[in-house]
Amino acid sequence: MPNLTNFLQSGLQESFFNLVLYAFFGVAVFLSVWVLLKNKWRWRRIQPNNEQRKHFFRHDILYSFGSILLAGFLTAIITLLDQLGYMKLYWDFNTHSIVWGALQLFVLILFTDAYFYWTHRWMHHPKIYRWVHKTHHKSTDPSPLTIFAFHPLENLIEFLPFILLPMLIPIYWPVLFLWQVLDLLNNVVGHLGYEIYPKNWVRLPFLKYKTASTHHNMHHEQFNGNYGLYFTFWDKWMKTEIKDYTDRFDAVYKSK
Ligand SMILES: [Zn+2]
Ligand SMILES: [Zn+2]
Numbered sequence: 001m002p003n004l005t006n007f008l009q010s011g012l013q014e015s016f017f018n019l020v021l022y023a024f025f026g027v028a029v030f031l032s033v034w035v036l037l038k039n040k041w042r043w044r045r046i047q048p049n050n051e052q053r054k055h056f057f058r059h060d061i062l063y064s065f066g067s068i069l070l071a072g073f074l075t076a077i078i079t080l081l082d083q084l085g086y087m088k089l090y091w092d093f094n095t096h097s098i099v100w101g102a103l104q105l106f107v108l109i110l111f112t113d114a115y116f117y118w119t120h121r122w123m124h125h126p127k128i129y130r131w132v133h134k135t136h137h138k139s140t141d142p143s144p145l146t147i148f149a150f151h152p153l154e155n156l157i158e159f160l161p162f163i164l165l166p167m168l169i170p171i172y173w174p175v176l177f178l179w180q181v182l183d184l185l186n187n188v189v190g191h192l193g194y195e196i197y198p199k200n201w202v203r204l205p206f207l208k209y210k211t212a213s214t215h216h217n218m219h220h221e222q223f224n225g226n227y228g229l230y231f232t233f234w235d236k237w238m239k240t241e242i243k244d245y246t247d248r249f250d251a252v253y254k255s256k
Contacts, residue, residue, distance in 0.1 A: 002083045010079055015072025022064055022148055025188050029144040033194055043256045044194040046217040046248070047141045056139040056146075063135055064148035067155050071148075074159045081167065088170040096170050104171060108179050109230060112161055116229035119157050121240075124224070132157070142191040142220045147184075186230055190216035195252040202246045209233050214249045218242050 033041065034052060042048070081087050093101055123133035135151040150158070166176060189196065190213060197212040209231050219226040225242035228235045235241040 002080055007076055007080055011073035011076035013072075014075040015069045018068040018072050018075075018148075021184065022068055025184060026064065026144050026147050029188060029192075033192060034143055037194075041194050044196065044252060046193060046195055046214050046252060047221060048255065050141045052143075053139075053141065056141065057143065059138045060143070060145040060149035063150065064145070066152055067148040067150050070152050070155050071159060074156070074163065078163055078166065081163070087166045088168070089166050089173050089176060090170055091173050093172060096172075100170070101172060101175075104169075105175050105178060105182075108161075108165065108171070108175070109182065111165070112179075112183065113228065113230045114234065115161055116158065117227050117234040117238075120227045120229075123154065123157075124227070137220060137223065140221050141193060142217060143193050144188055144191055146191040146220075147187045186211075189213050190229075191220075193217060195249065197249075199253045202249045209236075212249055214252065215245060218245060218248060 078087070082089055090096065120133075122128060132151050132153045136146070136149055136154060139146045139149070162176070162180065165171065190211065192213050195213045197214075201210075201212050202208050211226075211228055211230060211232055215226050215228065215232065219242075222242060225240050226235055226245065227240055232241060
């Protein structure tokens with residue numbers, strides 16, 4: 001039977017794991033791209049006229065520590081709820097149909113994308129913004145150090161699907177992990193500060209619906225517009241895509 005000591009232990013272990021993730025995907029990626037590749041990749045900088053601002057880095061690292069701890073305990077809640085029998089997570093692939101096994105990651109990503117778009121727009125409401133989302137927007141020129149820089153309330157809001165969805169629909173454990181990995185990678189690319197998607201990406205059929213690095217970077221720079229996470233279709237549909245998104249993407253390749 002789960003007890004408080006086990007829960008605390010599990011929360012601290014998950015927090016330590018998050019710290020390792022931040023050390024690699026936040027700090028090491030930052031050092032590789034913003035320091036080592038700084039000159040070689042100068043042409044890839046999405047905001048080339050901005051100097052690197054150290055106060056953004058300090059702020060982002062500070063808030064990331066809070067997120068590392070909070071997300072660690074939220075992950076421990078998933079394990080706890082599973083032990084208590086509230087989760088529909090399963091290890092045996094044959095428990096559910098092969099179709100659901102193959103489709104669920106796609107469904108989860110589509111759901112997360114819609115959930116992020118609408119909660120994100122809500123967090124930009126003038127009455128909500130400064131209490132929840134302002135922390136993440138301190139960096140108007142984001143870097144990989146920004147990936148975990150959230151107010152605890154925002155952290156909670158964005159983590160909720162990882163807790164609630166496995167309670168409502170059957171999810172294969174490895175898919176839950178993969179979903180979290182893709183979420184992290186998309187987060188890193190969105191805050192990279194450098195465009196790494198191939199030339200003409202924003203004009204390619206189908207592929208243009210996947211957000212390039214420039215997409216979320218412009219959101220940090222201009223605040224209003226480009227609210228999407230993985231895909232551009234909510235922004236296109238709701239007419240919230242920043243007008244010169246494709247031009248700014250092209251500008252990176254023109255500067256090469
Ligand atoms: Zn925002
Ligand atoms: Zn961001």
